[in-house]
Amino acid sequence: MTTIETTASDLAQRRHLATAIPGPKSVALQAEKQAAVAAGVGTTLPVYVVAAGGGVVVDVDGNSLIDFGSGIAVTTVGNSAPAVVDAVTEQVRAFTHTCFMVTPYESYVRVAAALNRITPGDHDKRSALFNSGAEAVENAVKIARAYTGRQAVVAFDHAYHGRTNLTMALTAKSKPYKSGFGPFASEVYRAPMSYPYRDGGLDGAAAAKDAITVIEKQIGADNLAAVVIEPIQGEGGFIVPAPGFLPALAAWCRRNDVVFIADEIQSGFARTGQMFACEDENVVPDLILTAKGIAGGLPLSAVTGRAEIMDAAPAGGLGGTYGGNPLACAAALAVIDTIDSENLLDRARQIGDTMLDRLRTLAASDARIGDVRGRGAMIAVELVEEGTKTPDAALTARIAAYAHAQGLIVLTCGTYGNVLRFLPPLSMPDHLLAEGMDILEQAFREN
Structure with missing residues (x-):
């Protein structure tokens, strides 16, 4: 069993890619998962976690990923929050x-x-x-x-x-x-x-x-x-x-x-x-x-x-x-x-202001972003075929895959599968929030 000596509260608040995503140890564990776990239990990003805290998730291969998912809005106060x-x-x-x-x-x-x-x-x-x-x-x-x-x-x-x-x-x-x-x-x-x-x-x-x-x-x-x-x-x-x-x-x-x-x-x-x-x-x-x-x-x-x-x-x-x-x-x-x-209501609003500003600026230059919406640290973009409102689930999947490969955890959703959703923990430091947004912008430029 993989162990880690560093506690979540001691984790360096930085993105670090030691291997490709997923790394070899995660790939091996994913093979074990497929042999042991029912196929109906899926995974969005098969990196196997050993620690998480602040705004990062650390996997068995030593990769440190920026967390824009919070375990689907669960670790809102931060993963392994001290209190x-x-x-x-x-x-x-x-x-x-x-x-x-x-x-x-x-x-x-x-x-x-x-x-x-x-x-x-x-x-x-x-x-x-x-x-x-x-x-x-x-x-x-x-x-x-x-x-x-x-x-x-x-x-x-x-x-x-x-x-x-x-x-x-x-x-x-x-x-x-x-x-x-x-x-x-x-x-x-x-x-x-x-x-x-x-x-x-x-x-x-x-x-x-x-x-x-x-x-x-x-x-x-x-x-x-x-x-x-x-x-x-x-x-x-x-x-x-x-x-x-x-x-x-x-x-x-x-x-x-x-x-x-x-x-x-x-x-x-x-x-x-x-x-x-x-x-x-x-x-x-x-x-x-x-x-x-x-x-x-x-x-x-x-x-x-x-x-x-x-x-x-x-x-x-x-x-x-x-x-x-x-x-x-x-x-x-x-x-x-x-x-x-920790005044986390204010922090949620600050995160929302930052993300909405960056995403609206991006949308102004990319017509494939049909809508930017949300409040606080619950933000999404809906992606469409350029010049229409036709949902573009394929583009959404490509953007998410690019972000994952760069060490940014993002989630997709929507009836039509064409929405990227962002749920950063409220413990997310500003520099990681900004870096995550940089990765998203690069994802749109590259796709």
């Missing part, structure tokens, strides 16, 4: 598990109280903790159905909510997430999303009216338990809805006693320069879903919401063996403290 490491180390010495449903512990309660405090709205709230984002989505739907006595659920075009049976039904994109895995959960319906680059320039109010018309005509408010929406869509392409879209949907839900669920699994926990993306328009969800950045890399998710809705599920109706594991709870409390003590 998280200390909190988890202290907890693991005390105990690793008892199951909160059997013999509870204080840290679960403290995380729930913190979520009740920091999520939007000053109403009375309750929280329940789980392991993954998909679990949070599934449980939110259960809670909404228990509260309303209705069954139907609405999700949106381009949505991504997970890979479990119910969340596959909510997810819009077929391949690779749904194709061949049905039948899916019933009573799930889809409405049009505000997509400013592609919906003919509809403003938020008009786009919301179209969505609401579909909901009223095809489902009916009296049958609807919940509307589930990402305030900024993630896997669907980092789509930022037009201003007014989210408030109009939330207001319609309130008028019709429909539970408005904000899936902030990718956009939450300081990622967008607000603690939660829905705060940008002062939207207060009935239920808000968190995961990914909540615990600095440990598996944890949560549903937080209005007390009367959350308490509709009977005792024993929510939970799970590992939900709210004490190690993950210790990490989450440290993450919340770190966001505050």
